[in-house]
Amino acid sequence: MSFEYTPENLATFEELVTHYPDHYRRAVTLPALHLAQRQNGWCSPDVMEYIAALVGTSPAQVRDVVTFYPMFFEEPVGKYIVRVCHTLPCDLCGCAKIKDHLTEKLGVGMEATTEDGKITLLSTECLAACDQAPVMMIDDDLHGLLTPEKVDELIDGLE
Numbered sequence: 001m002s003f004e005y006t007p008e009n010l011a012t013f014e015e016l017v018t019h020y021p022d023h024y025r026r027a028v029t030l031p032a033l034h035l036a037q038r039q040n041g042w043c044s045p046d047v048m049e050y051i052a053a054l055v056g057t058s059p060a061q062v063r064d065v066v067t068f069y070p071m072f073f074e075e076p077v078g079k080y081i082v083r084v085c086h087t088l089p090c091d092l093c094g095c096a097k098i099k100d101h102l103t104e105k106l107g108v109g110m111e112a113t114t115e116d117g118k119i120t121l122l123s124t125e126c127l128a129a130c131d132q133a134p135v136m137m138i139d140d141d142l143h144g145l146l147t148p149e150k151v152d153e154l155i156d157g158l159e
């Protein structure tokens with residue numbers, strides 16, 4: 001097992017545990033995984049082993065959680081995660097055009113990572129901002145009313 005939290009993340013984890021009755025560590029599995037993924041970039045097998053030991057469960061149970069939620073990655077991903085909504089309101093407002101523009105611009109298909117490892121492009125369900133369709137997220141930031149020009153501006157602004 002080679003993954004370990006940074007001292008700051010370990011302190012955050014221990015603080016999170018105090019929010020649960022009887023300091024039930026297993027209840028912290030989801031935020032613990034989010035912290036680990038933010039630190040490591042993805043939920044590698046050693047991350048899952050580490051979290052399992054930390055919360056007092058088995059790596060298989062942690063893997064169950066990781067495979068259930070689409071926000072966790074089981075493989076390495078790019079530095080930036082770009083999620084394009086494909087649900088009906090965004091579909092009706094031209095998300096296909098946005099996806100085509102992105103795949104052409106980045107030279108990579110959906111559900112894939114650019115060769116330089118900079119951007120992972122994903123198609124996703126509703127991002128709860130239908131009034132701004134078409135919508136995408138770059139990491140935790142939502143961007144709506146997209147046009148190819150706005151997409152260019154956003155992507156070109158990523159360092």
Ligand code: FES
Nearest residue numbers: 085090126127130
């Ligand atoms: S359908 Fe795209 S944000 Fe809701």
